[in-house]
Every structure is written in structure tokens, then in C-alpha cells.
Amino acid sequence: MHLQAVFLDRDGTLGGDGHFCHPKDFVPYPWTAPAIEVLRILRVKIFGLTNQPRISAGEAAEQDFAEEFARLGCDGAYVCPHALDADCACRKPRPGLLVRAAQVHDLDLTRCAVIGDVGATDMLAASQVGALKILVKTGWGVGSLTDYRHCWVDVRPDYVAQDVLDAAHWLRRAGATAPAPRVRPGPSGALRAIEGDGGPGPVGERICGS
Numbered sequence: 001m002h003l004q005a006v007f008l009d010r011d012g013t014l015g016g017d018g019h020f021c022h023p024k025d026f027v028p029y030p031w032t033a034p035a036i037e038v039l040r041i042l043r044v045k046i047f048g049l050t051n052q053p054r055i056s057a058g059e060a061a062e063q064d065f066a067e068e069f070a071r072l073g074c075d076g077a078y079v080c081p082h083a084l085d086a087d088c089a090c091r092k093p094r095p096g097l098l099v100r101a102a103q104v105h106d107l108d109l110t111r112c113a114v115i116g117d118v119g120a121t122d123m124l125a126a127s128q129v130g131a132l133k134i135l136v137k138t139g140w141g142v143g144s145l146t147d148y149r150h151c152w153v154d155v156r157p158d159y160v161a162q163d164v165l166d167a168a169h170w171l172r173r174a175g176a177t178a179p180a181p182r183v184r185p186g187p188s189g190a191l192r193a194i195e196g197d198g199g200p201g202p203v204g205e206r207i208c209g210s
């Protein structure tokens, strides 16, 4: 599978507890940086994908989140800043942010993955555009699979991961690589060791979500 980009939810996926957390207070999980390293090796684009309605209340700035995702190693951030009742096209589960990213970066969203902890937003948004759906069990993930499963009952995640690092490893095992090399091996040659580098690989088993 030639994956083009991975979209990462923030709260409950990269850190925090699933609730609002201002970027100045946000603490990534210990496994978040290693997960982004794995995705880097896969040579896919990495984007943040987050609903932050408190921006509309003036409690944070969109730029704060963009800078935070950049610090984490993302190539960009797609942030819905609108209020819950704004009826905007970009608040997950609506797919507006994904569609915008696809236009800007010329992406085939069926060759992209969304990793998030909330079925009713992250997985539904991914489903609407045909992206791979990976639910993490951090944040609201376990609740999404139990108490809130009815909110997204028609959608099955392609993989249920322990956390975002497990999700990244699953994509690696699935042979997810970018269509063409964009990164050359450095002097260390470290990238020569990439598993499945440059070639198509098997799509991972769809083992969860039943």
C-alpha cells in the first residue's frame, strides 16, 4: 500500500487526556515522538487534524496549535477553530479539513490514514473520505469502543491500536510507503535500512473493530 499522508488527532492521541489543553500546557505522551519517527521513516506526510472550538472563544490561537504540531515534527496542521454550534464544514466528523488538505497537497485521501481516539469524530471523518481508520485506545479510545460505540456503529476501524506508536508500527508492517522517494539516505546511510523501502507491500490484516 502506498500511503501518502497520515493525519494525527491531537488530544487523546498525541497527548493530553482528550479534553481541551492549551498548547502551552500540552504534554505529549512518551511514545509520541517515537511514533512520528516511525512515520518519518515511511516517508509519508504527517499532518495534525484537530477540532479546537475554544479558539473561537479566544482561549487559544490557531497559530499556537500549528506551531505545536510543527514542534512535534508534523508537516502541517489542519485545525477547526469553530464553535460546536457553528455548523462549519470542517469540524470532525465532517471531512472539510481532510478535503482541504487533499487540495493543498494533491492527496488521494483513499491513500491516507487518520489516527485518532474518537470514533464519532476521527473515524467518521476518515470513513467519509475513504481513508484508513486507526483508532487508538488512549484518550477516549476505549470509551469509543464501548460506551460510545453506538455513535459510529456503521463504521469499523481498520485497526485498533494500543497507542499512536502501535498505529505507526501497524502502518509500517502494512508496507505503507510513499509513492516515490523524497528523502535520500544521509551520510549515515540509516535510511537504507527501511523495511519495504520503495516497493509495494501487503495491506495489513483488518483485524479489529468487530
Ligand SMILES: [Mg+2]
Pocket: 009, 010, 011, 012, 013, 018, 116, 117, 118, 139
Ligand atoms: Mg482526540
Ligand SMILES: [Zn+2]
Pocket: 080, 081, 082, 088, 089, 090, 091
Ligand atoms: Zn470548523
